[in-house]
Amino acid sequence: MQPYSGSPANQAVYRAVAKPGDKIMGMPVTDGGHLTHGWKVSFSGMDYVQVPYGTNPETGKIDMDRVREIALRERPKLIWAGTSAYPLKLDYAAFAEIAKEIDAYLVADISHINALVIAGVHPDPVPYCDIVTSTSHKMLRGPRAGFIMSKIEDRYQQKYFPTSKFNLAQRIDRAVFPGLQGGPHMHAIAAMASAFAYAKTDEFKEYGRQIVKNARALVSAIIEKGYAVASGGTDTHLVVLDFRKEEFTGKDVSQALAKCGIIANFNMVPGDQRKPSVTSGVRLGTPSLTSLGMKENDMLKVADWIDQVCKNVHDIDKVAPRIRGEIAEYLKGFEIPGIRPKLI
Numbered sequence: 001m002q003p004y005s006g007s008p009a010n011q012a013v014y015r016a017v018a019k020p021g022d023k024i025m026g027m028p029v030t031d032g033g034h035l036t037h038g039w040k041v042s043f044s045g046m047d048y049v050q051v052p053y054g055t056n057p058e059t060g061k062i063d064m065d066r067v068r069e070i071a072l073r074e075r076p077k078l079i080w081a082g083t084s085a086y087p088l089k090l091d092y093a094a095f096a097e098i099a100k101e102i103d104a105y106l107v108a109d110i111s112h113i114n115a116l117v118i119a120g121v122h123p124d125p126v127p128y129c130d131i132v133t134s135t136s137h138k139m140l141r142g143p144r145a146g147f148i149m150s151k152i153e154d155r156y157q158q159k160y161f162p163t164s165k166f167n168l169a170q171r172i173d174r175a176v177f178p179g180l181q182g183g184p185h186m187h188a189i190a191a192m193a194s195a196f197a198y199a200k201t202d203e204f205k206e207y208g209r210q211i212v213k214n215a216r217a218l219v220s221a222i223i224e225k226g227y228a229v230a231s232g233g234t235d236t237h238l239v240v241l242d243f244r245k246e247e248f249t250g251k252d253v254s255q256a257l258a259k260c261g262i263i264a265n266f267n268m269v270p271g272d273q274r275k276p277s278v279t280s281g282v283r284l285g286t287p288s289l290t291s292l293g294m295k296e297n298d299m300l301k302v303a304d305w306i307d308q309v310c311k312n313v314h315d316i317d318k319v320a321p322r323i324r325g326e327i328a329e330y331l332k333g334f335e336i337p338g339i340r341p342k343l344i
């Protein structure tokens with residue numbers, strides 16, 4: 001529980017199982033992966049060689065046969081199963097079979113989906129992976145920090161670390177301290193413990209289930225309004241709007257949404273022909289709205305505002321004050337957990 005955040009947690013994993021210059025397999029940021037899974041502008045892409053796997057541009061899904069093909073050809077030492085902008089479930093069992101075939105470490109990064117795993121609405125990576133990393137902010141609602149879970153013994157000790165007297169868990173501990181960090185941030189660790197205690201409650205599990213119900217309701221409402229969503233839908237908290245067929249871009253919409261009080265980032269979608277600085281997608285997530293107590297019906301309202309923003313995207317200043325006002329009024333019916341009095 002000592003990593004200062006998600007990226008340092010992932011950095012410790014590299015230090016524990018790989019050497020600079022090793023091949024590692026991860027999803028490019030443009031396909032929904034995270035920077036630390038080997039993207040070139042991050043330490044992970046500078047110090048290690050990324051073997052990329054992505055989504056099928058037609059289906060928007062990860063094709064596990066293709067992942068296997070690339071893995072057998074390139075033989076990376078570490079495989080990341082984890083995403084930041086992919087709305088569907090990950091098949092850890094299939095990743096594990098591939099990793100076993102090539103003697104690679106399998107690491108799940110569940111930063112984005114930890115509450116869904118806890119709630120039982122997303123597969124649990126623990127039985128399949130050597131290591132699992134996560135942030136404790138995002139949907140876990142804890143402090144900005146990171147944590148790492150691992151098997152104690154290293155199944156590849158003889159092959160990759162024959163002279164080391166440390167097992168996998170010890171190498172990870174040592175990679176965090178003294179390898180990468182100094183003193184522990186006890187305030188963050190205490191806050192993480194409190195978040196973990198809350199995550200064990202039925203209330204939290206209900207929250208995890210509702211996140212997915214809300215995301216599915218939002219997808220249906222968005223499709224009903226005539227828009228497309230990436231990957232054909234969602235199994236998680238994410239809804240990625242797909243504007244490849246629209247004349248406006250992801251950037252246009254995310255900036256217009258922000259003017260109306262809806263914060264969402266523009267994002268590449270599978271098969272995107274636009275540049276990463278423009279994109280054809282917008283990434284939305286339901287954890288915050290779910291934390292406010294919103295349910296499926298409320299997603300109809302959210303979809304309606306998004307529709308109004310898209311329809312007025314090039315003339316947003318004319319409608320933004322009205323939409324902002326409507327949202328502020330609507331939010332009076334909801335509370336931020338732990339914060340009183342009522343929002344607004």
Ligand SMILES: Cc1ncc(COP(=O)(O)O)c(C=O)c1O
Nearest residue numbers: 005006007034083084109111135
């Ligand atoms: C999948 C994934 N891993 C790691 C991180 C990195 O977390 P942090 O921003 O705490 O370094 C993020 C967050 O953006 C993420 O989405």
